[in-house]
Amino acid sequence: MKFINRDTSWLGFNERVLLEAGSKDVPLIERLKFLSIFSSNLDEFSRVRIPSINAEKKALKKEGGVSIAQKVKETIEAQQNLYGATLAEILSLLKKEDVIILYKEEADKEITDVLNEYFFSKIASYLHVRYLDESSLFFPENHFLYLVGEAKDRNEIAVVNIPSEYINRFLVVQKNGKTYFAFIDDILRMNLGKIWIGKGIEKAYSIKVSRNAELFLEDEEEGNLLKKVSTQITKRDTGLAARLLYDAEMPASILNKIKQVFGLENAMLVEGGRYHNLKDLNKIAVGNKSLYYPKAPVIDYKIKQSFLFDELRKKDVLLHLPFHKYDTVLRFFNEASLDPFVTEINMTVYRLSHTSQIAETLISAAGNGKKVTVFVELKARFDEANNIVWAEKMRDAGVKIIYSIPNKKVHAKVVLVKRKTEKKTQLFGILGTGNFNELTALFYTDHIYMTSQKSLLNDLDKLFKVLKKKQKQISEVDFTPSSLLIAPFNLKQRFYELIDREIAHAKSGRYAYIRVKFNNLEDKQIIKKLYEASNAGVRIDLMVRAICCLNPGVKGQSELITVCRVVDRYLEHGRIFYFENGGDSEVFLGSSDWMTRNIDRRVEVCFPVLDKRYKKELTDILDIYFNDGVKATGIKKDQVFKPGKNTGQAQVEMFKYLAV
Template sequence: MSQTDTFIQPIPVRYLDRDLSWLIFNERVLAEAAKENVPLLEKIKFLSIYSSNLDEFYRVRIPALMALKKLTSKKTESSGKSYKKLLKQINTVVYRQQQMFGELFTDHILSELEFENIELVYDRPIPEVISVQAENYFFTRALAYIKCMELNTDTDFFTENNKLYFLVSITDNNGNNCLHIVNIPSEEIPRFFSVVKGDKQYILFIDDIIKEHLDAVFPGYTINGAYSFKITRDAALEFDDDYEEGLAAQMEKKIAKRDFGIATRFLHDNKMPSEYLEVLIALLNLKGANVMKGSSYHNLKDLSELPIHRKALEYPEWPSVPYIFSGKLLLNDIEKQDVIIHTPYNSYDTVLRFFNEASVHPEAEEIYVTVYRMAYDSRIANALISAARNGKKVTVIVELKARFDESNNIKWSKKLSDAGVNIIHSVPSLKIHAKIALIKFNKSHNVKALGLLATGNLNESTARFYTDHILLTAHAGITSELKQVFKFLSLMKKPEKEDHFNYKHLLVAQFNLRDKFITLIDREIENATKGLLSGITIKLNNLEEKVLIDKLYEASSAGVKIHLIVRGICCLLPGVAGLSENITVKRIVDRYLEHGRIFIFCNNGNQEVFLGSADWMNRNIYRRIEVCFPLYDDKLKEEMIRLMDIQLEEADTDEKRSQQKIYEFLAAKS
């Protein structure tokens, strides 16, 4: 649901902490599960997304904060206390959210499923009516993957990252007690087991099936109790600027070690006795982890895998709007006028066709592409392989350091390279986050080049639920500067002062992006002080970089009206007297993930519109190659401004309507 987030604080702070802001975003995701107008299976998906997001937070952000706490405490006592206080605040917020999660799930979701004749057995014995099927499933499927380890001072056991376990207390015939760790093989077999009896569907967690049959794992022993737990570990990958071996080889070694990082969170069944908890912490070396009570079930991101298939319990389908060709070839259409695709409202087939046509076009000589996150079965990659085999010179800049997509990108790098594609990897200390492609034609063709510039990844899988915008253009100035970008990327080095690339159309991080945005904001400030029309509308995933935030504060103080749509992290505080009273911040959480970056500057009524890959975060501005680009076609500018107006208008309503209205607008336009 769309919502205006108010971050006004009673104390004179200038920025909201980025991690607390992110937790506010994840709470908005959680809140979707409580909305009456959200279909039941979509509510469950939002619970799954919340859980998955939180896992990543503890894998990525908490390790950074723990390191900062340790480093700063060595330098200044006050800094160390500051990070300790922040970690305590985070744990408080997360615990409250987990309580909300539990109440939503047990008090609402389970009863709504029951109303649909679906019984998800939760925290109670397996119903007698399906006990035979559950027992058979245990012995024929689950038991093959069960491993157990006695827990004592001699135990050499390492709990894997985010894997599920039971701590099992048993007693032998002589009255001797001992503890064992038993795995819950939720990655080897499905997390849920389903049985239909008559008109009713029963769904079991495999956790409960295993717990019910532990006497088969420990024959001759008395089972005193079984308590679930999981350990979340640091998933960050660090690389030295100077390295001798290839980045891909180095990455593969690092990825193999990712799941063996330090423990950041120890989540346990709240029924686990305190003496058992102390034993686990001591023997598994978990003293530095955040110890948190949970329910009997963890990894509830698996809820997205519930074996329920009912269209009536999902969002109604919105068939993607196709691009209407004026001729036979898309490339010919782009030569005549700019084309923009708004995914997932518009069909991604247009983007696929861009690469497919280029792979066989007789006058296309060279193709250049940046890749950040590729689809697992990428059709774009296959088109590039075909292009190389058809004699085209194909160069692909692959970012191997795209978090959690490293292995997939390495896989495609090898396949592309084997097909004759020139593969270039970025240097370890610089990420290539730009979403761009370029087709260069031979001299006989009527245009020199065609460009693709996007706000999101060239990934047909995520394009089904990420809202993004893709510009296809023959604009000579833009394509000429795309050539400059690819020329720099092919150098495989960090930008240096002596690098001379003159960008007049594109905004490229490390070169002119931040300064250009400051200039655009300064112009709005000047217009406001002169009594001319002014205003700024920006849509981002995250807003953190303080120089640009301060510039927005300055514009607000000068009277510039600023409207922001920020999906995730927002360190800017809106509506603060004397600081940001002319700034509003809205957050949209809906059926699609808001992902596009859009920048609109009033310019005294002659509005300028930019799109791009760059959020306003430190990493994007200072440690990545990003590309933002202008819209020059008046019709496309009007279209993009209208889409933003719809989201701003609908963000204050009680119903989720902005994405629906955008879909209706684009469908009617087509």
């Protein structure tokens, strides 16, 4: 098989997350959080990929007689079974710590009165009760939870919402030194006779409908994109049903009626457990610190000069998040806002925090007389609404806001500051691998490069000029960067050239080596180029966190290619590209994965690390990751990942390395 299917690869990554929830060396509450992440990832997969899979399944070729749609369904069902077993184990261990999550069991009599009182005092305020027959129409809202029952004497389906979008999913009760967490789902089940009065329904089953999350922006080049995105966001929750997740114990008679009454004939039907939306497990919180990861040390970047900009005139600054404090990034923006010689601040925004200090600083900078221009990507999936809110707030404060380029997403993570004195104009910039988001910076591993190097920033200045013009066909713009790798202008071509150079070294008998760490590898053209390199004698080591369509270790195709992934305490997000180049190695960082969407349909920025000290540092970091013998695994079930000499845990070793 030349390529691995992207959807089964995505599910493979999510299974690795699930396996981390089962890891004995992870504290119990943190294991619950991995279960939460698994559930959240699966929900996103259902909303983003299953509609496409369902639409294409008739046209898809068979793989061993099984369609991709069937294979995906079987994989999800197997993972759900493993999920249930893992959760049961964690709950049993938590009970020994006097943390009792009531799961498929009756509440102790000593807290039953508390639960029933909570039903009337709180939950009942948000209940919407419906009775439906075959002629009724009912629209289950996207990702909302419902209980359904069958009133057989009247041939009706009884429906009530589980109001977790209004109140906490769990009621916490402290009793006799124990902490109880009761699902509000079960409090409803305890009170069915008070909800479906006189219906004689004694049992209820949970369901959830996931709807298509894609935004359909026809004729994107015309009209007001802001208005179109805003309209589509409101429609997202009323889109076509992609998946019905239902309690496996539900009788077939109820399931068949639900399909008809809810209009779910074309949705993928997936058996689940008693509870859905178990991403809510991340809301479980207790006071016992031993049930959490120990507090991680965070490294201060020591600035030797009075001002960060003075430091950047003398040398570059490279931060590795979350191992370094984010304060240095915030300081960059704050200095730019206050410095009387700073005249311009230009920035791209893909995902901001809901409480973004950076956005507030940009507002202050505009108030301080700076010319502030922010390019806001309106099509950042699931962050569209937050981006619109911040964009409008910044615009009202005097920040110039530029919204999305038609048919392109701007995914670059860059900032450019212009500082003018009587003698000259100086440029300062940030080029990064992750979003300018103070919250995700606490648990995403990323790299932030601050510099005043003209060769990089002159290219960045030209890019912002292109973005400000907002051409409809940006890929046709006459712009060839001299130092940066910018999609869609030269990024793909430059990576091809770098791979071809390694091929030439290998054919000349020199050692040739490529080592890359990123999130996704899906573009078939680049994969074929890597296969070509492997067959030419280039050794290739890849660390791909999530989707990987490259099939490693195949004779005559990819014998010299290894692929692994790391799933640990922090979400691996940083992108590092290393090319041996006959001993004169080159190292790049950037925002782009090797996916078709990144290199052909987005504006991305990757950049060479020119400082020799930081090139060495990033090479060492790659060594640390590719030598992980604890959390690094192969991407295929039959693949055993063999680390190098060091069998440490990469994220732990990172602190040790950077703290020196």
